[in-house]
Amino acid sequence: MQQALNGDTQAYATLLSETTRLLRPFLARRLYAGNEVDDVLQEVLISIHKARHTYDGTRPYKPWAYAIAKFRLQDHLRSHYADQLRDAQDIAELENFLPEDVTESGFNYESISTEVEKLPEKQATILRLMHQEGYTAKEVAEKIGMNESAVKVAAHRAYKVLRRRLER
């Protein structure tokens, strides 16, 4: 790290690779999906890069790197559970206006896909990606070049429109 702070790109690349090797098992033990591990690992590496001025080489490197990894992991888990809660609320809202037997017979995206396709193109694409192809809001945002909050807002509006239409 000392060499990296002095601008040695080769030393820095080695350090980041070693850090990746060090942190991957730590994250893998705490996350379920493999792609989540990679996502968080990337965020951790970017954070290490941003915070490298706070490491002066006079104390052990590992606790410093783990502190950043733990911080980013908590951030990720917090937003992940917030997303899950929001999605659960949206689905609960949707179930409120669907006939009871539709829920019981296994409601799925296909059963309302005709209504979804009547939505504005962007909203329809978002719902299709989220509910038919199983992407998270974050992944959809990356895929269609919007930010995550905008995707969530668009999805929420789409749910409201769907609710109104299906209630009729």
Add this chain to the structure above:
Amino acid sequence: MNNIEQLVATLSKDAATVKPAPHPYGLGLKWLGLALAYLAISLAVFGMRPDLARALQNPWFVAELAALFGMLVTTALSAALLAFPDLYQKRRLAMAPAGMFVQFVLLMAFSWHADVPPAPLPAHSFECSLSILLFSLLPAVAIFQILRRYAGTHPQLSGIVAVLFAFTTGAFWLRLHESNDSIIHVIEWHYLPMLAVILVGYWSGKKMLKW
């Protein structure tokens, strides 16, 4: 080449020479020095309490000033340690303000108990809290600005410690400026608002010290 390897390659290309952050002890001492300078300038402008020599004969007043100074030192040091992701691997020292705060609360409880017969209450009340808050504003803004340049991993705690540091500076100033011996007034209007300030610190840390 997978995403991680690509990222490592991109980040390592950007590995220009970086000036390491100063040692947290140095940083804490610098903040303490600035707070004391601010205190000295303000006392020079607004004036010292005229009965300071007499007040210093009271051991409870001296103990209160010592405790306030202790709070100032520990919060400055702790805020500096909390600016580093790993607390500079000095976790106990970073938590020192908690112990100092408990000692301060106990001291104020004993002072209250020893205030027999109670000193007369001054005519004013909330003006003291307001003065402390206004006085603390500048150090609070300054310390938050500085903390944002670092990479703390405990933003809420950093926020609390930073506002406690600023508020203690203000409380110190008012004790040296205002002629007032009523410990009940001091507890109620000088130090109880600290609890509200802790909540503000928690919230501001969460909002402003995320990176």
